[in-house]
Amino acid sequence: MPEKKYSYEYPHPAVTTDIVVFTIRDQQLKLLLIKRKLPPFKGSWALPGGFVALDEDIDQCAERELEEETGVRGVYLEQLCTYGHPGRDPRERVITIAYYALIPSEKIQIRAATDAEAVDWFAMHELPELAFDHATIVEQAKQRLLTKLDYSTIAFQFLSAEFTLTEVQKIYEIILEEEIDKRNFRKWALALESIEETGEVCRDGRHRPAKLYRKINPREVEILK
Amino acid sequence: MPEKKYSYEYPHPAVTTDIVVFTIRDQQLKLLLIKRKLPPFKGSWALPGGFVALDEDIDQCAERELEEETGVRGVYLEQLCTYGHPGRDPRERVITIAYYALIPSEKIQIRAATDAEAVDWFAMHELPELAFDHATIVEQAKQRLLTKLDYSTIAFQFLSAEFTLTEVQKIYEIILEEEIDKRNFRKWALALESIEETGEVCRDGRHRPAKLYRKINPREVEILK
DNA sequence: GCAAAAGTGTTCCAGATACACCCATGT
DNA sequence: ACATGGGTGTATCTGGAACACTTTTGC
Secondary structure, eight states, X not given: OOOOXXXXXXXXXXXXXXXXXXXXXXXXXXXXXXXXXXXXXXXOEEOOEEEOOTTSOHHHHHHHHHHHHHOOOSOEEEEEEEEOXXXXXXXXXXXXXXXXXXXXXXXXOOOOOTTEEEEEEEEGGGOOOBSTTHHHHHHHHHHHHHHHHHHBOGGXXXXXXXXXXXXXXXXXXXXXXXXXXXXXXXXXXXXXXXEEEEEEEEOOSSSOOEEXXXXXXXXXXXXXX | OOOOOEEESSOOOEEEEEEEEEEEETTEEEEEXXXXXXXSSTTOEXXXXXXXXXXXXXXXXXXXXXXXHHOOOSOEEEEEXXXXXXXXXXXXXXXXXXXXXXXXXXXXXXXXXXXXXXXXXXXXXXXXXXSTXXXXXXXXXXXXXXXXXXXXXXXXXGOOSEEXXXXXXXXXXXXXXXXXXXXXXXXXXXXXXXXXXXXXXXOOSSXXXXXXXXXXXXXXXXBOO
16 A cells, blocks of 8 residues: 555545547547556546646646657647546546547657557547447547538648648548538638749659648638638 | 535545626617625625535526526526636636526516625626626627527517517617618517517507517527528 | 517628649559 | 549538517507
């Protein structure tokens, strides 16, 4: 039994952040999961996350956990919801602040952090059984992403620095799981005025080269009316 | 110095819920605030809220706090965001899960809970200085309410059991702070198919009586496309 | 009969949808 | 020359915005 050196007059729950990390890979919407090295749920797949340090802002905590697992910094990260059902963690009362992150596939260089036996990407359609209430969290994150597609440019956060319009369209098609008309899509995307031509082209096959575009404000997610 | 009987191996923050309670009164969007009886910020106005009990779900906690202050149950209550900046509370690390509630003006019967010196309604435009980071929370709650007006029927939660179309329109005008065309508004509201005529009318002046309506699913907030 | 709010339709415009062919390149 | 994905315009539909007069009641 380890020594318990933090004492309070009233009971305090433990607080963690968990992060739903989305990316687009192999023409699929994928999710980063870690395999737990320690109990509870040892050996189960779970969302990356961890305890909030005492002097650390919760957003910072989520950023730190994300970086530990993926090595990426400065990607889109948004607070999703806080889950605090008593009993969601068998050890003690744990309240978790869930975040979700969108990362461009190029930036990916996953590594198992110290508390994980393995890290891997899973297609949304082929998720394993998840630890804790993480299946619920993932479901809500997916829902939020879908909703935000409709009224923001959030999907552009999946794009790397330079991209073709076809790549953008693919991202929408993958997430929405439906085909989109090419002409209408391009008209819409260009009317946003949040991307511009780089002047370069991408030659990657025996066909006409595609114009490359870049985001005008890479970090910004525009809210559409 | 009180005895500190809850001990943990690692530091744990305190966790509270705070609630932004909106209503429409006197043709204004108003907010419920309490005057703090105890330090810190003794004598300041603040959001109602309190510590999460160990065996209590966080949603339940918010409901309980809301009921203690207003006596209402079963009103619209939604999680807003979690705030955990270290130093936001001078006593110790406190993370707060903010909620917002919409209550119909008829249901109001405020009472000062034990930890409050006073409770009162304030117009959004005439808020006093607020304790902690509550001004930020209120700002974000207002923002969320405005956004949700656009794509949901959330504003109907301000309505009592029976109402006239003019009353509904007033609510929208008050929140949006702009006038709305009567014919367009009624066309829109009736096309939703979430309200129906009661068959009764409201006679309240020397003019034509107004038809009364009721919500078809009173608790439901519809998401509009 | 008059003051006051309730109730009611049509036209117009903008943005979304449906739809098919030519272009530039690599092999 | 042909296979492959890149690139482009027009007609139609639909939902939102603008706009003014008649109705029913209380006094």
